[in-house]
Amino acid sequence: MKKVLSTSLIAGVLLVPQLVGAAELKSGTLTKPSNEAPTTIVKEYAKAKGEFKTLESKRDKVGQVVKLQQTVDGVPVFGGIVVGVVDNDGQLKTVVDDTKQLKGLHKSIKLNEQKAVARYKELVGHKGAYELEPAAELVVYPNGEEAVYAYEVTGTILDADEPSRWTYFIDAASGKVLNKYNQLAHAKPTNGVTGTTYTGTGIDVLGQSQTFKTTKSGSYYYLQDSTRGKGIYTYDAKNRTTLPGSLWADVDNVLNTTYDRAAVSAHVNATKTYDFFKNTYGRNSYDNNGAALNSTVHYSRSYNNAFWDGSKMVYGDGDGQTFTYLSGALDVVAHELSHAVTEYTAGLIYQNESGAINEAVSDIFGTVAEYSVGSNFDWLVGEDIYTPGIAGDGLRSMSNPAANGDPDHYSVRYTGTQDNGGVHINSGIVNKAAYLLASGGSHYGVSVQGIGVMEMGDIYYRALTVYLTPTSNFSSLRQAVVQSAKDLHGATSTQAVAAAKSFDAVGIN
Ligand SMILES: [Zn+2]
Structure with a gap:
């Protein structure tokens, strides 16, 4: 089957460079003990970097996890996230700082929401009905060297050859397209029967x-x-x-x-x-x-x-x-539903490295689910179905991505524009790291001690739900996974060492 981008609704694929500034993870004793609320502690720590509103504050095994959204006069900054983990003494222990630089931002807004939606429809060029009508939200968009106001517009189409859910970033002043990608999402309520x-x-x-x-x-x-x-x-x-x-x-x-x-x-x-x-994770459905x-x-x-x-x-x-x-196939179902989990947690953008992590995470949980349920477990992935916006092709191998022509090391990563910047291709690099962490082995001269499928899954689940952000790249993934291993097993644990080695083995620093 063809990948959807080759049969895309829009002629030509426009890809802009990855959003600038990848997340930075810091760990240690970052603040003194405090009786303040965890959200206050994290906001206080982050305030030098800008304005923030609370997205989420939840307790977990390690402490209180606080997620903040960067804002400008209340308008969200796309991908601008700070995550803080506060321990029981009110000390900030780990921070992921993914605040965006807002150089050159000035408030020039010429389109309103209706105009942005009209522009979107003209760009998508779909003649039929929308399953979900396009909706526009004003955001601050870090666009390469400078930030601009933009509308993030998304609509879902089902009555076409290939279903799609395009997101466009449309400059709020000029109407220019700043970025676009295709990812299906968001649930609608269902009416069942009473009985x-x-x-x-x-x-x-x-x-x-x-x-x-x-x-x-x-x-x-x-x-x-x-x-x-x-x-x-x-x-x-x-x-x-x-x-x-x-x-x-x-x-x-x-x-x-x-x-x-x-x-x-x-x-x-x-x-x-x-x-x-x-x-396995105490998660009540994808949301x-x-x-x-x-x-x-x-x-x-x-x-x-x-x-x-x-x-x-x-x-x-x-x-x-x-x-x-x-x-x-169970792994087909689990792969797709894991995309929904990702959307509700890390929100990894389905493009370039963040998109490859998104794909790999779905492969990983599809495989962990197979293992956990005892359903024909192997390291092959049935990507013979439609993923959000992308039709995959045959099977992938997590243990040996190269068998299907996918890269298994960062040095041989795909840098072209097909497949949303190689989301189903470069996922092989992460898949290989996850495989090595679970099963152990030697790759490119680096030996990794295997810690088992379930422990690998626990660590990736924590990385996904706590530390990864929409614009995480492979390097942020390494930091997130290693920190998660330390959180769950200790800083010098076998698991933490193996996690770091698994990324060494695939050339991710
Ligand atoms: Zn997928």
């Missing part, structure tokens, strides 16, 4: 017997699991392209026909992915607030693809040769 929970049985795509939760309402059992978060729902598109289709209804709660298999797999794999994040997990199967006819449209997973049946029912 009683039952346990259904059925046969999945791989021919295995499964049990799962259904809801009985009237004379039907629906594929609606109301016991997890805000629910897990599976729909039938009946080989049409109208979404979400109808909530899957079965008369006897036994789903054992060939037509049922895709639905059984989608429902069970969504359940397993939900349980994986809940049981950590129980967001409903929706799946639609039998989308279109012989459709050789699957995608996450921001509110649901959508699976084709495959043509029976290149693909079978695409809901069959």
Whole structure:
């Protein structure tokens, strides 16, 4: 399958240099003990760098994690984030400083939100309807050497050859496009049925017997699991392209026909992915607030693809040769839902190095989920489905990215503009580091002691949810992962040493 950028809605791919100024991580005893609220402590520390508002403040194993958004007169600075971890004595122990330089910023705003949306529609050039109407938000955009006011505009399109969710940054004075990328996201609420929970049985795509939760309402059992978060729902598109289709209804709660298999797999794999994040990381769905997990199967006819449209997973049946029912693989489901977790946590921009980290994180949690659930675990990744905005191609290998032509060391990274700046290509470098951290081995003359799949996953999960920011690059990733290993296991622990070595081995300093 082609990557979506080669069949993009817009002719030509415009890529600007990565936003300037990567995050800096500092650790140690950064402030004296204090009785102030953690948000106050972090704001006080950061105030020399500008204005901030609190994005999040939450307790975790190590302390209180505070995330601040950089602002100018209340307008958010795109990618401008400070993260602070405050211990129980009110001392700041770790800071990620990703504040942006705002050189040359002056307030020149000629477009309003409606004009920005109109400009966006003209640029995207889509004739049909939008699944989610474009919405514009005024931001301060660090644009290379100088900062400008811009509108960040995003809309979702499903009724095209390839679904897309383009984000454009449009200069608020000139209307010029400053940057753009394609990433699907954001959930909409779902309406299920009201009824009683039952346990259904059925046969999945791989021919295995499964049990799962259904809801009985009237004379039907629906594929609606109301016991997890805000629910897990599976729909039938009946080989049409109208979404979400109808909530899957079965008369006897036994789903054992060939037509049922895709639905059984989608429902069970969504359940397993939900349980994986809940049981392993204490995360209640991708937004950590129980967001409903929706799946639609039998989308279109012989459709050789699957995608996450921001509110649901959508699976084709495959043509029976290149693909079978695409809901069959757990790592496919977990990969896509991990993109949603990333969006709600680090917010890694789907472009260049931050985009490659975004992709790698999805590969990593897809694989950790497989391992954790005991579902055909290996270091191969089924990237045979649609990722946010990008259709992947065949399988990737995390243990040996080079086998699929992907780089396994920073010195051989891809520097072109295809694939959003190589998000599915340079992910190989991070995947290799994660593989080495879990399994150990020697690479480019560097030996890494393996710490196991689950411990590797714990460390990356902490890095993702605490220390990574929208514009993190590979070097920030190293800092985030090593710090997470230190947080969880101690500064001189085997795990922290192995984490650092795993990045040495792939040439990330
Ligand atoms: Zn992906």
